[in-house]
Amino acid sequence: xxxxxxxxxxxxxxxxxxxxxxxxxxxxxxxxxxxxxxxxxxxxxxxxxxxxxxxxxxxxxxxxxxxxxxxxxxxxxxxxxxxxxxxxxxxxxxxxxxxxxxxxxxxxxxxxxxxxxxxxxxxxxxxxxxxxxxxxxxxxxxxxxxxxxxxxxxxxxxxxxxxxxxxxxxxxxxxxxxxxxxxxxxxxxxxxxxxxxxxxxxxxxxxxxxxxxxxxxxxxxxxxxxxxxxxxxxxxxxxxxxxxxxxxxxxxxxxxxxxxxxxxxxxxxxxxxxxxxxxxxxxxxxxxxxxxxxxxxxxxxxxxxxxxxxxxxxxxxxxxxxxxxxxxxxxxxxxxxxxxxxxxxxxxxxxxxxx
Numbered sequence: 001x002x003x004x005x006x007x008x009x010x011x012x013x014x015x016x017x018x019x020x021x022x023x024x025x026x027x028x029x030x031x032x033x034x035x036x037x038x039x040x041x042x043x044x045x046x047x048x049x050x051x052x053x054x055x056x057x058x059x060x061x062x063x064x065x066x067x068x069x070x071x072x073x074x075x076x077x078x079x080x081x082x083x084x085x086x087x088x089x090x091x092x093x094x095x096x097x098x099x100x101x102x103x104x105x106x107x108x109x110x111x112x113x114x115x116x117x118x119x120x121x122x123x124x125x126x127x128x129x130x131x132x133x134x135x136x137x138x139x140x141x142x143x144x145x146x147x148x149x150x151x152x153x154x155x156x157x158x159x160x161x162x163x164x165x166x167x168x169x170x171x172x173x174x175x176x177x178x179x180x181x182x183x184x185x186x187x188x189x190x191x192x193x194x195x196x197x198x199x200x201x202x203x204x205x206x207x208x209x210x211x212x213x214x215x216x217x218x219x220x221x222x223x224x225x226x227x228x229x230x231x232x233x234x235x236x237x238x239x240x241x242x243x244x245x246x247x248x249x250x251x252x253x254x255x256x257x258x259x260x261x262x263x264x265x266x267x268x269x270x271x272x273x274x275x276x277x278x279x280x281x282x283x284x285x286x287x288x289x290x291x292x293x294x295x296x297x298x299x300x301x302x303x304x305x306x307x308x309x310x311x312x313x314x315x316x317x318x319x320x321x322x323x324x325x326x327x328x329x330x331x332x333x334x335x336x337x338x339x340x341x342x343x344x345x346x347x348x349x350x351x352x353x354x355x
Contacts, residue, residue, distance in 0.1 A: 029073040033065050046073045056082045058090060136242050140206030144198055148177055150211040160198035166191055178214025178235060187215050187232040192272045196254055200239065200270075203250055208240040212267040223288065228258065234271035244268050252278055 031042060039059070043050045054061070056074045065071075070089060074082030144160030144167070155177045157170045174194055179186035201209060213236040216229040228234035239247050244261070247268050251259045258277045260269030264284045280292035 031071045031073050033067055033069040033071065035067045037065070037067075039065055042071065042073075048073060048076070052079060055079070057086045058083075135205075136207075136246055137203055138205040140202050142206060143202055145206060146198055146201040147206065147208045148174070148211060149208055150177055151181070153177065159194060159201070164195075164199070166195050166198070170194070175215075175232070177211060178232070180215050180217055183217075185215070185217055189214070190231075190233045190272050193233055193235065193270070196251075196257065196270065196272065197235065197237075199254075200247070200250065204239050204242055204247075207242060210238050210240060212236040212238065228271035228273065233273070234258075234269065236267040236269050238267050 029046065031046070033042070039050055039053060043053045046053075052074055053059075053071065056079055057071050059065070070093075072082050072086035072089065142158075143162050144158055144164070146155075146157060146159045148155040155173055157173055158167050159170045159174065160166060168191075171189060171191065171194060174197075175186055175189045178189055197209065201207070213229065214234075215232050216227065218225075218227075218230045238244060244267070248259060248261045251257065251268060251270050254270075254276075256272065256274060256276055258269070258271040258273050259279075261278075261280045262269070262283070263280070264282055281289050282292065283290040
């Protein structure tokens with residue numbers, strides 16, 4: 001009992017010391033504003049003047065106070081110490097708000113990049129190896145002007161007018177570019193196919209078109225008796241810097257056209273016909289067709305031949321690898337500029353004789 005009595009004064013002393021705290025703590029109290037409070041009511045509650053409360057907390061006359069705001073309540077005669085504490089609180093709050101704003105900005109930027117990536121795919125954009133985003137589609141510098149490459153040959157010509165009409169004088173040069181390379185045999189290219197080729201060029205900003213196969217004479221080793229390639233109505237090609245999936249999707253917007261997608265080859269097939277059709281063929285170059293079950297040719301193109309048979313003939317077993325440009329590659333002959341048309345193309349002696 002004596003020990004307990006003697007301990008009481010010590011406990012009381014410690015309690016008193018803790019209640020004093022630091023000089024700064026003794027100089028002010030903190031009040032968090034809640035909804036519906038005014039500066040006048042808060043001042044009255046703590047028995048301080050509104051001006052003192054405003055000055056210590058750095059508030060301007062007429063400034064609204066919002067719920068959650070922490071106010072320093074000064075003691076009389078210690079307004080300076082209270083003002084320092086209030087300034088420190090405001091600085092800490094400002095720094096915290098800055099960090100939150102930066103974090104929110106980074107999250108927003110990250111979300112925007114993700115959204116841009118999705119939108120980019122819809123617009124036809126792709127990333128290169130270095131992470132640079134390249135826009136795949138866009139207005140060409142010279143509408144209707146095409147750049148076509150096949151092996152070592154290059155054709156640059158005005159294929160369409162600015163209004164999208166075919167330039168007839170360009171057809172012979174395009175027909176020559178789409179000739180059967182092994183023999184130099186050629187046939188006039190279908191005007192509508194030439195027009196579609198010009199539209200493809202314009203859609204992808206005038207990017208270079210690489211021809212894989214154009215006209216192919218009839219061969220007994222074809223999978224069927226009829227092929228659009230046999231009559232100058234078809235082309236296998238790709239566009240430089242454009243994924244074949246993007247090229248395929250654009251070609252599918254054409255009316256009365258056949259589009260073949262070959263995931264295991266390097267090209268997209270495009271032809272002109274009387275009805276619209278699309279197929280996916282997983283065969284490799286030179287192999288028999290292996291169609292995806294949900295994407296098979298739909299429309300018949302000949303009175304006695306189905307569209308499926310006709311599409312199969314677009315890859316001839318006589319060509320070991322129609323997607324391999326090396327078969328059509330020859331030593332590069334000297335280039336020449338035609339003075340009458342301004343068309344730059346190479347001169348192939350073998351095909352020149354064929355002309």
